Amino acid sequence: MIRLSGRARSALIIGVQGIRARKLRTLLSMMSLFLGVLAVVAVQAGAEIGQRALLSDVELVQGKDGTLRMYLPPDPHTASVAIDALKGRGDAVASFTTSATIGEPGVTPINPGGAPLDRDNNEGYAGPAGPVFCDSRGYCFGQPAVNQPKGAAIQLSLVAMTGDIRQFQPFRPVSGQWLDFASAPSLGPRIVLNKAAAIGFARYRIPAQLSVGSGVDATPRIVGVVDDGNDQPTAYVRTDELLNWMPVDSMSNGGGLQVMLSPAATGELQVLRTRLIAAGIPAGQLQVEPIDAKKHIATELTLVRRVFLGLAALVLLIGVGGILNVGLATVGERVEEFALRRAVGTSRLLLAAIVLAETLLTGLFTAAAAVGTGALVLKAASTVLAGREPFLQDIGFPWQAGAAGVIAGLIAGLLGGLIPAIRAARIPIASIMRA
Amino acid sequence: MTPLIELAGVTKVLKGQQQPRTILSGVDLTVHSGESVAVVGRSGSGKSTLLSLVGLFDRPTGGQYLLHGRDITRLSERRAAALRSAEFGFVFQRFFLLKHLTAVQNVAMALVNGQGWLPRRKRKARAIAALDRVGIAHLAKHKPPRLSGGEQQRVAIARALVREPRLVLADEPTGALDTETGNLVIDVLHSATERGCGLILVTHDWDHARRMGRVLRLQDGTLADAGPEEVVRERAASVGGPDIGGLAAGAAGGMLGGMVVA
Structure with a gap:
């Protein structure tokens, strides 16, 4: 079992408290990020399923890869x-x-x-x-x-x-x-x-x-x-x-x-x-x-995947902007809380980590929601369309899409939280805490 | 016996846009364990800045600061944070309670600061004990909006005491409270010194200053006077310094200033 250090635990506890205290703001951040992560998940899942379908067709005619x-x-x-x-x-x-x-x-x-x-x-x-x-x-x-x-x-x-x-x-x-x-x-x-x-x-x-x-x-x-x-x-x-x-x-x-x-x-x-x-x-x-069946289809798939990933990255960037916007507004509102935390011994680094923990957790929750939605949509599509599209029969949600969603959520959380974290760490205690 | 803290010729100069502004100039201050010191002076005399320097919120521009005989004038931010956690407890005029947390959680937040780790149960037990010390353990589950000003300030004092600090720094803690509640808060703070904890109280109220062992009067950033309350107050009156009315007028503006942190 991984044992977190005291600082990491503190950052997580305070981060979770912050999220619970500002549920609506967290929801707003998640909404702006959700579509971006879902786009990444959809592109990755689509690419994996497409590759499987294409590979399956190519293997029918040419033979299995490596044969x-x-x-x-x-x-x-x-x-x-x-x-x-x-x-x-x-x-x-x-x-x-x-x-x-x-x-x-x-x-x-x-x-x-x-x-x-x-x-x-x-x-x-x-x-x-x-x-x-x-x-x-x-x-x-x-x-x-x-x-x-x-x-x-x-x-x-x-x-x-x-x-x-x-x-x-x-x-x-x-x-x-x-x-x-x-x-x-x-x-x-x-x-x-x-x-x-x-x-x-x-x-x-x-x-x-x-x-x-x-x-x-x-x-x-x-x-x-x-x-x-x-x-x-x-x-x-x-x-x-x-x-x-x-x-x-x-x-x-x-x-x-x-x-x-x-x-x-x-x-x-x-x-x-x-x-x-x-x-x-x-x-x-x-x-x-x-x-070499995979190589045969790799070039065309890579091109399509890059185009769609580019579009997904653009949508994700808008989500990052949303987190950044909400994050900066929240730091502005929480100036006194952060100054207080520094007054009781929280270091600048830990304060930045707290803000980052909140945005990373937000990114993670959003990723979980997007991946879950993607999996449900795929399940529904495979159930409804399996009769018309044989490659959708018994298809599972590709783990690569789940991993891509989680990574996209974490990266968005990191990018969106970085500037608010730096701002939070730079809050001067003396000028805020005076009577 | 080594003093708890020792400031020698401490200066604080702020860099202005046109010319530097001296906030504190050559201030000497020594506080021993269990000693209580009141700091009085007009608004802008440098009281809060002095408290900021003692509490390591800020660094002095000149002079020397010793803690337990060790020079801590120039500390890294990380070390300063560790010392703030281990050595000092802070009480502010505005209570700075987190409104989304209960009283016990507000007290326990001082234990979740990255300086060591306590399990949740121990954190809660220590926070309850601190609330008990200030007489409001029964309000542990109440959130700040449901507490009176005096109760909120006592929660803030419990938060300052929960780590068993060596020195409590209180910056006009009664400024937002009525006289009776203010006296109660001073009682609570004073009782902390009976356990060997030092106390520096910044106040505009001579009645509260009288209860401290020693009074320092700051004027225009310099230490104008020091001694027992009667002596300092008399000398202040003789040179046209702050009297009860003047100090009280300064405090009146803070009467409505009690707040919780959103």
Whole structure:
């Protein structure tokens, strides 16, 4: 327990007495400061929540901050080496993205080239209708569209995974369930659609037939829908279930091969690199880069935060002016009290500390009120708006906003109390206490 | 025996805008423990300034000030505050009570001054004891606006005595009170000297001065006379100095001056 010195205790006791004796003036000081502190709290809370929301969106698409990502070149051996090397590893997942069609075979899909399905007319999309191939740099290209009759089929990206990718990309569940990687592989591939793909299946009657590349047909089972932040129709599937229907080498042909690893999985990374190099992949093509999601959004957030903090500081300054104004008026009224306190042995320094204690306590009370108000407003907003804004679900009041409010209140109390404190300390006893 | 305080040739000069103004000039004063001294003189003669210098509210421009034989003429503000707390008790014409505090809290405020620390219970006990000494312990929970002038001044005296000072400095403590109440206040102050505490009383009232052991008369900032009340009063009258009527007239202006601090 912190034990305050006699001087500090005296300053606090007299400060509290002063506040209790002048409740209305304290309230006036608090009112002028309240908006300033609330502005700081709101900016800080908004920035934290905004960062969380932005980060959450960025992580959906790019992956969690700090995750290691390795793109694998399209080579007949890469898929088999990666699947073998990462088998049973919890902290590393290989994924293979290829183009697939669900629905009637041999027709032009509703969304040629995997175009988003929420458009009224998908004809404007000029993407490839055939399989898509991606090179090691991430550039993708496809076969030109073939003249086929239109039919009930949806073209989408099919992502086959060796493990649960959600540890790196936290997809939000929408309905159904996620793939169960612990169970034995099923003959009929279980797939999870993203929201963009689910739109098509809700809108059209699509037969359950999965075509990957040429000649591979399987009957898929849709087990759930997730929000993956992608507006291109996408389906997720277990690699081992897909491999029941296609050779492992063909996975490498589709392009879009990548491995995601946790930052601690350096051992797995080393093994994978070594085995890929041994399989004939040039070491120069095996680039590993960490995902820097926070840095990605930091610049834009910092700018917005600075602009709003500047505005908040301006409002806070008005609050400081209020405390200063009330403080100076109060010192003027309390000249005799302060002279008396000095007469009974209170030093100038302690007298200044008493005035500062009062303004600091006022700042602290105001900060508490502003932080409490901010927390209540956020709670109410998250309750009312959670349905419309998913990022507001289960959101707590960020402690950074509370800390910023308390610091702002204390700084305002300090700045607003400094001049009154100096004035109080300079009060001459002799001229005031004479008869 | 070492005197409680000893002032030798103390001078106070105020720097005016055009020329310096001498308030006190070469004043000598010695007070022993348990001794009571009255200081009389016309308004502007330097009585309150002398009290300010003794009470360390201000510093002398010249001369020497010894407390228990130690030179304290030039003290740091912090040390002066500590000595004010430990050595002196002050009673003023205007009572300077804090109206938002009760009587016992007003007395206890002298114990919350950063000079040492007493727990709340001990502070309260000492404040009650001080109020008991001046005969108003039963009014401990009353706030100043509910007290009479005499009661308020007794609260102020209790505040001056609560730290057991060596010297009480009273600056016209009866100036705002009627004669009967004033006598009562002087009784209370006088009783403090019976416990070995020194007392310097600035007054315009010869009756009150008579009850002190010694009387000093200041005139134009210098010590004009010193001795027993009868002698000083007689000599003052012979040189055209203040008489009872003159002093009383000076005090009359303070009759309505009793106040509490907002």
